[in-house]
Amino acid sequence: MHEASMNPLFQPDSLAPAQFEETMHRAVPLEPEKRLMLAVLEDAVICFQENLFARDKKKRQLFLETEQWIFEERSNRLFAFDNLCQAVDLNPRYIRRGLRHWQESRLKKQTNVSSNPPSAAKQARRALMIRAENGKFKEQQKIY
Numbered sequence: 001m002h003e004a005s006m007n008p009l010f011q012p013d014s015l016a017p018a019q020f021e022e023t024m025h026r027a028v029p030l031e032p033e034k035r036l037m038l039a040v041l042e043d044a045v046i047c048f049q050e051n052l053f054a055r056d057k058k059k060r061q062l063f064l065e066t067e068q069w070i071f072e073e074r075s076n077r078l079f080a081f082d083n084l085c086q087a088v089d090l091n092p093r094y095i096r097r098g099l100r101h102w103q104e105s106r107l108k109k110q111t112n113v114s115s116n117p118p119s120a121a122k123q124a125r126r127a128l129m130i131r132a133e134n135g136k137f138k139e140q141q142k143i144y
Contacts, residue, residue: 037084041095044070044081048099052106071096 044066051063070081077083085092 034088037088041084052103053110
């Protein structure tokens with residue numbers, strides 16, 4: 001009776017060794033591959049955002065290449081943006097829209113900042129701060 005109760009626990013595996021090996025080879029490497037794909041996508045987004053206003057020639061080139069890679073549609077390259085996104089279950093069009101929206105908002109802010117020259121009050125405050133840093137403000141303060 002004791003043997004009968006333990007028998008179901010020790011049934012022979014219905015999976016052949018070749019099937020097990022095939023399953024393990026397919027499942028295990030996928031996770032590191034997906035992590036690598038996500039890291040590539042993350043790096044692309046960071047390069048895009050950090051170098052939007054880059055003035056340095058190398059950083060500007062990095063931005064342009066990243067922008068081209070992200071926004072190139074229907075590429076047949078293995079590591080195209082669309083292919084990586086789909087491999088990790090992300091919608092490439094959604095990400096592109098989000099990045100364009102982010103880019104447009106930053107460009108508007110940059111345009112607003114550069115088109116609005118500082119007021120006379122701001123310029124006076126800056127001059128006072130510069131004088132204070134140089135020690136001239138303390139001398140002028142004593143006069144008043």
